[in-house]
Amino acid sequence: MVTIKDVAREAGVSIATVSRVFNNVGPVDEETRRRVRQVARQLKYVPSALGRSLSTKKTDAIGLLLPDLFGEFFSEVLRGSDQTAQQAHYHLVVSSSHNNREAIEAALRMMRGRVDGLVIMSPHIDAETLNENLPHSLPVVLLNCYVQSDKFDALNIDNYGGAFAMTQHLLSHGHRRVAIIKGTEHNFDAAERLRGYRDAMRQFGGELDDRLELPGLFSESSGYDAAKRLLAISPRPTAVFASNDSMAIGALSALRDEGIQVPEQIALAGFDDVPIASFLTPTLSSVQVGIHQLGVKAIETLLHAVRHKNTHRKQQVVLPTKLSLRESCGCTNSTSTIS
Amino acid sequence: MVTIKDVAREAGVSIATVSRVFNNVGPVDEETRRRVRQVARQLKYVPSALGRSLSTKKTDAIGLLLPDLFGEFFSEVLRGSDQTAQQAHYHLVVSSSHNNREAIEAALRMMRGRVDGLVIMSPHIDAETLNENLPHSLPVVLLNCYVQSDKFDALNIDNYGGAFAMTQHLLSHGHRRVAIIKGTEHNFDAAERLRGYRDAMRQFGGELDDRLELPGLFSESSGYDAAKRLLAISPRPTAVFASNDSMAIGALSALRDEGIQVPEQIALAGFDDVPIASFLTPTLSSVQVGIHQLGVKAIETLLHAVRHKNTHRKQQVVLPTKLSLRESCGCTNSTSTIS
DNA sequence: GCTGTTTCTGTAAACGTTTACACAGGTCCT
DNA sequence: AGGACCTGTGTAAACGTTTACAGAAACAGC
Numbered sequence: 127m128v129t130i131k132d133v134a135r136e137a138g139v140s141i142a143t144v145s146r147v148f149n150n151v152g153p154v155d156e157e158t159r160r161r162v163r164q165v166a167r168q169l170k171y172v173p174s175a176l177g178r179s180l181s182t183k184k185t186d187a188i189g190l191l192l193p194d195l196f197g198e199f200f201s202e203v204l205r206g207s208d209q210t211a212q213q214a215h216y217h218l219v220v221s222s223s224h225n226n227r228e229a230i231e232a233a234l235r236m237m238r239g240r241v242d243g244l245v246i247m248s249p250h251i252d253a254e255t256l257n258e259n260l261p262h263s264l265p266v267v268l269l270n271c272y273v274q275s276d277k278f279d280a281l282n283i284d285n286y287g288g289a290f291a292m293t294q295h296l297l298s299h300g301h302r303r304v305a306i307i308k309g310t311e312h313n314f315d316a317a318e319r320l321r322g323y324r325d326a327m328r329q330f331g332g333e334l335d336d337r338l339e340l341p342g343l344f345s346e347s348s349g350y351d352a353a354k355r356l357l358a359i360s361p362r363p364t365a366v367f368a369s370n371d372s373m374a375i376g377a378l379s380a381l382r383d384e385g386i387q388v389p390e391q392i393a394l395a396g397f398d399d400v401p402i403a404s405f406l407t408p409t410l411s412s413v414q415v416g417i418h419q420l421g422v423k424a425i426e427t428l429l430h431a432v433r434h435k436n437t438h439r440k441q442q443v444v445l446p447t448k449l450s451l452r453e454s455c456g457c458t459n460s461t462s463t464i465s
Numbered sequence: 466m467v468t469i470k471d472v473a474r475e476a477g478v479s480i481a482t483v484s485r486v487f488n489n490v491g492p493v494d495e496e497t498r499r500r501v502r503q504v505a506r507q508l509k510y511v512p513s514a515l516g517r518s519l520s521t522k523k524t525d526a527i528g529l530l531l532p533d534l535f536g537e538f539f540s541e542v543l544r545g546s547d548q549t550a551q552q553a554h555y556h557l558v559v560s561s562s563h564n565n566r567e568a569i570e571a572a573l574r575m576m577r578g579r580v581d582g583l584v585i586m587s588p589h590i591d592a593e594t595l596n597e598n599l600p601h602s603l604p605v606v607l608l609n610c611y612v613q614s615d616k617f618d619a620l621n622i623d624n625y626g627g628a629f630a631m632t633q634h635l636l637s638h639g640h641r642r643v644a645i646i647k648g649t650e651h652n653f654d655a656a657e658r659l660r661g662y663r664d665a666m667r668q669f670g671g672e673l674d675d676r677l678e679l680p681g682l683f684s685e686s687s688g689y690d691a692a693k694r695l696l697a698i699s700p701r702p703t704a705v706f707a708s709n710d711s712m713a714i715g716a717l718s719a720l721r722d723e724g725i726q727v728p729e730q731i732a733l734a735g736f737d738d739v740p741i742a743s744f745l746t747p748t749l750s751s752v753q754v755g756i757h758q759l760g761v762k763a764i765e766t767l768l769h770a771v772r773h774k775n776t777h778r779k780q781q782v783v784l785p786t787k788l789s790l791r792e793s794c795g796c797t798n799s800t801s802t803i804s
Numbered sequence: 805g806c807t808g809t810t811t812c813t814g815t816a817a818a819c820g821t822t823t824a825c826a827c828a829g830g831t832c833c834t
Numbered sequence: 835a836g837g838a839c840c841t842g843t844g845t846a847a848a849c850g851t852t853t854a855c856a857g858a859a860a861c862a863g864c
Contacts, residue, residue, distance in 0.1 A: 128602060129820055140844045145822060151822090153841050175578045176524075180515045187579075196545075197740075201540035202811025205533075208561045217575055219526070220559045222547050236556055239514045239850095261466060270847045346744050379744040380737070385651075401536075405685050407720040407746040468850055479814045484852060491853090492811055516850025519819045578820095 137165040148173055152361045186215065188428060189241040191233055192216030193248055196345060197372045198400040199417055203269075206421025207245065210430040216242075224248060227255060227337055234259040243428045245269055245465075253277070254327045265431035265438075268426050272314035279427050280442040282419065285315050288413035288447035289367070292395050296365045297330040297351050297447060299457050301393060304332050305363035307342040307352040307373050316344075320399060336361055342373050349376025357384055365393040365455070371400045371412055378406065378454070389456030399450045407459045408453035469516075481721045485588040487512055522751035523528040525554065527767060528580040530572055531561040532587055535684060536711045537739040538756055542608075545760025546584065553768055555581075556724050566594060578707060582767045584608055588652040592616070604770035604777075606763050608781060611653035619781040620759065624654050627786035628661030628706070630732050635704045638671040638733060638796050643671050644702035646681040646691040646712050655683075658736060661681045677702055681712050693755035696723055703731060704794070709726025709750055710742055716795070717745065728795030738789045747792035754786050 134141040139158060146152045147162045156164075165171075172293065179185045188345035189270055190207060192200055204220070211218050215412060219241055224230045230251055236262065237244055244350065246256075256278070260266065268280040296304050303397025305324045320339070337359050340352040351366055356363060368374035373394030388394050388408055399414035423445070431438045451457060484587065485491045486501045493501075504510075520522045529546060531539055539757060543559070557631040558580055562571045567793040570592055576583055577600065585595075586608035590718050595617070635643050645662045648655025659678070666673060676698050678690040688707055692715065695702060707713035713735030720727055726749055727733050735742065738753035762784070770777045790796060 127820095141821080142823080142844060142846095143842085146843090149822080153843090155842060158842080172574055172577050175575075175821050176515060176519045177831075177849090180610075180820075180851090181492075181523055181822040183514075196544070197538055197540065202545075203534065203545075204540075204559075205535070205561070208559065212560070212562070219557050220547065220557050221551070222544070223551070235511055236514075238511050240695065256813080259673075263466075286514070346741065350744070375741060375744050378746065379748075382746050402685065402714060402741070405714050407721050449836075470850080480851080481814060481816095481853080482812090487814090488852080492813090494812060497812080513850050516819090517852075519821090520852040522819075538842075775853095 127174075128171050129174065130171070132169060133162065133166050133171050136169065137162045141323075150455075157419050160411070169302050172183040185240060185242050185388065186217065187219050187241045188216050188425070188432075189219045189221070189237040189244040191224065191230070191237070191244065191246045191248055192220065194223045194358065198402060199370070199372075201423040202400070202417035202423075203247070206418040207425050208421075210422045210425040214425075216425075216429070224382055225250075228249075230255060235333065238264075240365075241416065243267070243432045244270060245424045245428055247276045247424075249310070249315065263303075263435075265428055265435070267428045267431070269420065269424050270315075271316060276440060276442060278296075279431060279440050282442070282444045283315070283415045283420070284447050285318035286446050288397060288449075289319040289325045289369075291322075291447070291449055292397070292411075292413050293323045293326035293332070293367055294330050294456070295393065296367060296393060296455060297326065297332050299393070299455070301365040302333045303335070303338065303361065303363040304365040304367060305338040305340060305356055305359075306347055307340050307356075307366065307368040307377060309342060309344050309369040309373075311341070313344075314371055323367060342369060344370050344372060346372050346376035349373025350380045351376075353377035353380035354384070357386070363392065366395070368394065368396045371396040371403055371410065372453075374412070376404075376412055378408075378410070384426055389454055393456045394454040396454075404452060405449065406454075409453045411455035411457075413447050414450045415445065420445065466513075467510050467562070468513065469510070471508060472501065472510050475508065476501045483702045513700075522582050524579060525556065526773075527555050527559050527764070528558045528560070528583040529539045530569070530576070530583065530585045530587055531559065532578075533562045533564075536710070537741060538711075538737055541739070542760040542763075545757040546764050547760075549761045549764040549768075551601070553764075555764075556774055564589075566590075568646035569594060570598050573801050577603075582606070582771045584763045585610060586763075587656065587750075588649070594665065602607040602774075604767055604774070606767045606770070608759065608763050609654060611656075615779060615781060618770060618779050620763055620766065621781070621783045621785050622654070622754045622759070622774035623783050624657035625661040625664075626660040627736060627754065627788075629665045630661075630750050630786070630788055631736070632665035632671070632706055633669050633733060634790070634796070635734065636665065636671050636708060637681040637796060638732070638794070641670065641672045641708060642674070642677065642700065642703055642706040643704040644677040644679060644704065646688055646695075646707040646716060647677050648681060648683050648708040648712075650680070652683075657734065659768070662706060668680045681708060683709050683711060685711050685715035685718075688712025689719045692719035693723070696720075696725070699779055701731075705731060705733050707733065707735045708737045710737045713749055713751070713793075714741075714745065717749070728793055732795045733793040742789065743791065745793075750794035750796075751789050752786050753789045754784065759784065 130141045130144050134144045162263040221233045245267045253273050253275040342348045342352050396412040399412040403410040403412050469483050470479045473483045475494045522647050560572045582604040592614045607617050659681050681687045681691050735751040738751040742749040
């Protein structure tokens with residue numbers, strides 16, 4: 127591995143000069159600069175990121191802590207994040223699937239010193255765990271975390287509002303028995319979406335019935351199972367709100383297997399509005415959250431915090447949702463969007 | 466930021482001793498060990514990954530270079546990779562969306578020195594670019610790259626065989642006019658799948674007709690467009706092989722919009738067998754490649770190369786495919802798999 | 805009591821950079 | 835001529851570790 131010393135020796139200058147050339151800093155004679163560059167190219171010298179980081183205390187990396195990255199949702203978040211990071215000449219250290227507190231702490235420690243900032247998207251994390259395991263100086267952006275602290279930047283999807291609006295929409299079309307397929311237990315998103323559903327049901331004349339709330343795990347197969355069970359309920363619900371699109375897709379599959387027409391016999395809606403939603407049969411109505419933008423915004427916020435450490439003001443932002451109404455909820459023939 | 470020196474001072478020992486304690490190496494008095502640990506915990510000391518890496522020349526990181534990570538395919542590869550890496554206490558540095566040679570080189574240089582090994586999944590990369598931009602000592606695994614060199618470990622999907630088998634399958638059910646929706650131009654996977662399709666068409670009595678080969682971009686919307694154009698061909702093809710599942714999903718949507726029954730009027734098959742395939746309407750027949758396993762295998766191979774640098778033998782492996790036959794190709798009512 | 809071995813610990817160099825500081829030589833003003 | 839100020843360069847410390855080497859203490863064998 128060729129180092130700055132090799133270049134310096136070969137070019138007949140000191141390492142300081144080589145460093146100056148590569149960082150475009152301080153005055154260097156044009157002729158010297160040329161010679162150093164020439165030698166460097168010839169030796170295929172690439173400055174060591176490690177040495178540099180150790181000296182400057184910057185890593186040009188940002189960490190991304192994700193839960194289980196099933197399905198299209200996380201793939202979209204990641205895509206948005208990576209694009210934004212890359213444009214800013216940062217790169218991404220990704221770590222996923224942290225279910226228990228133990229695993230999260232290990233991941234947090236691993237990131238420590240390796241990254242200039244951290245985006246954390248983890249349903250089960252608390253302010254204490256963060257404070258315990260992170261240096262206070264490390265910028266952090268929380269994505270959809272249930273941490274009510276103004277010590278951190280936070281970006282949250284309006285889970286409650288979106289679920290409320292979609293449920294209200296279903297009710298407004300005459301449905302009374304609207305079922306919900308819930309998300310993973312103890313999951314913040316799941317809880318908020320459920321709350322939105324319940325409040326809308328109460329306010330707009332939905333029939334309140336515990337049996338209409340079916341358990342789910344945010345996966346296609348759990349949506350499939352839930353839909354099957356739902357058909358056994360009597361009287362049968364006339365509409366179903368799935369807490370995410372994966373489960374809606376599973377439900378759609380189950381209903382089709384049972385010969386139930388969507389939306390004619392049962393209306394269906396999801397949450398997330400993944401790209402594939404508009405290509406399903408029938409096209410899936412969903413709560414649009416701008417997944418890609420979520421990734422973009424997270425990185426942008428983090429980079430601002432990293433670059434303007436002293437002036438940066440921490441913010442807790444709730445991102446609004448829209449309804450993407452398509453065929454599956456039965457209210458329209460063409461796609462439309464409602465804010 | 467608290468360093469090894471702080472711990473050493475506070476515990477009344479030298480930094481060497483602290484280091485020994487944290488690495489469980491060399492003899493250290495039990496009492497000393499206890500005290501050092503105690504002080505470290507109290508000070509919340511975490512060894513600096515940077516300092517450590519600089520000294521040991523290991524980073525405990527592996528790089529993952531991906532193309533545009535659209536859709537479920539890459540999300541699955543990434544999931545497999547991350548799980549495997551994490552189990553081995555490595556973490557992943559991810560970089561995606563490298564279209565031109567320029568961007569790839571930049572990404573390669575960025576990775577340099579930051580990772581112990583590299584998994585590269587890039588349709589348009591050549592051996593020369595790799596040799597130019599990477600130290601020869603860095604272990605590399607190529608995933609689905611069109612690089613015919615035994616200087617690198619390589620994992621390739623049997624694109625040709627899978628496409629051949631699926632086309633043959635469609636032909637075996639009486640179809641003569643089987644169309645293909647091609648993948649991105651100059652893409653290795655796309656080319657190989659096309660080759661498999663053509664050879665099968667020739668060998669098993671397909672009707673050869675240039676118009677049956679429609680351009681596509683591996684995206685849902687390009688599949689949608691291709692299917693629409695396909696309907697204008699006369700006589701109309703009776704079966705369509707999409708070069709990946711995303712395009713098959715787009716095609717399915719287009720056919721439905723035009724009121725064409727799948728598989729009754731037109732049979733359809735995809736490639737990749739993404740998890741969602743079995744939840745579509747109709748369920749999608751596809752070429753199964755074990756995406757998750759692809760990620761797992763790649764990391765496993767790389768880790769072997771990293772850990773047994775001297776004894777490791779480079780291998781070029783072609784992963785076999787299976788046919789996942791479901792409803793969309795019209796040959797069966799229930800799911801079945803053919804090797 | 806000497807030598808040899810074992811156990812524990814410290815000193816210092818090395819890893820590859822950046823950067824504060826010093827200094828030499830030149831130019832420009834007064 | 836003497837100072838003030840540039841330009842170009844080198845020296846050396848710093849960043850946080852690991853580790854080869856050396857040395858001190860204790861203890862056994864003779």
